[in-house]
């Protein structure tokens with residue numbers, strides 16, 4: 001066996017030399033060369049990716065923190081009732097905090113924010129009343145200025161009509177506004193914009209008098225509060241033609257010119273009866289008024305005299321812009337209220353700049369018994385405004401003209 005082994009051993013190399021290995025082509029592996037710098041870069045790249053992810057996440061979180069509350073706020077504003085348009089404006093104005101904190105909403109508020117005429121100082125009014133305009137804001141401000149508490153004014157706005165509040169501008173300060181509201185409410189059946197009466201007495205006449213603010217202007221306010229100075233006399237007094245007035249009647253030129261135009265127009269109108277009217281009283285100076293009032297005081301006492309004649313300085317006749325009208329066909333001044341001429345003037349006088357100064361139904365505001373014959377010239381513009389407002393001149397003046 002040993003030999004065999006040897007043979008085997010001997011032959012083996014021979015075999016080896018003869019054997020040709022088939023050439024196997026091995027696929028070439030392009031193994032990356034182990035490059036340390038490349039490894040490092042890979043590591044860095046991985047770090048950069050993590051960092052980037054972190055940054056993106058952070059940005060998302062921050063963005064979310066910033067926008068999600070905003071989205072919730074927008075949604076809450078929407079829930080309160082605001083329109084998309086209003087919400088956008090609320091954000092522009094940065095009012096979202098204020099509105100959301102107190103959950104403020106009214107259709108008024110929404111509307112005015114959209115219209116961009118919202119006024120922050122009247123916020124309570126927006127929340128309370130159905131519709132608001134500049135007149136409401138003005139009335140509100142004037143009452144606050146007069147000394148009324150905000151809560152009382154809001155309560156009045158909540159329960160009363162505009163024209164039920166405006167007399168307060170003329171009245172003395174009312175301590176008990178709840179009682180005033182009740183008084184107004186008790187007269188709802190009979191009261192209207194044309195007639196306003198109350199049970200309470202809200203003015204003490206002549207208690208607080210002051211000089212006429214706009215003395216000399218055609219818009220000057222003369223009443224039981226505002227007095228003309230004893231030496232005031234219009235600079236353009238003229239004597240009226242008898243065609244238009246009682247003999248010797250004196251009037252301010254401006255007023256006289258429009259008076260003649262008005263009378264001409266009335267008389268030119270074609271109707272069943274021809275209208276005929278004239279001014280029976282015009283300018284009266286301070287001394288005349290002093291005598292007149294003095295006579296009444298001697299005869300009836302001061303209290304009674306005050307109901308018949310104005311105290312000197314407080315008569316509108318001293319302005320030269322006032323006339324007492326009479327109808328030729330209807331028995332003069334005292335019956336003017338029953339005449340067709342009066343009806344015509346009620347409809348048309350404002351177009352010539354004249355207003356009925358002491359209307360029936362407004363006695364408690366003007367402080368005068370109804371005087372259908374007593375007309376005042378204030379110019380076409382103001383007369384038309386007063387006419388349309390349905391307010392007395394006294395209220396109109398306090399609301400729109402006085403400081």
Ligand SMILES: [Zn+2]
Nearest residue numbers: 317323324374
């Ligand atoms: Zn008069």
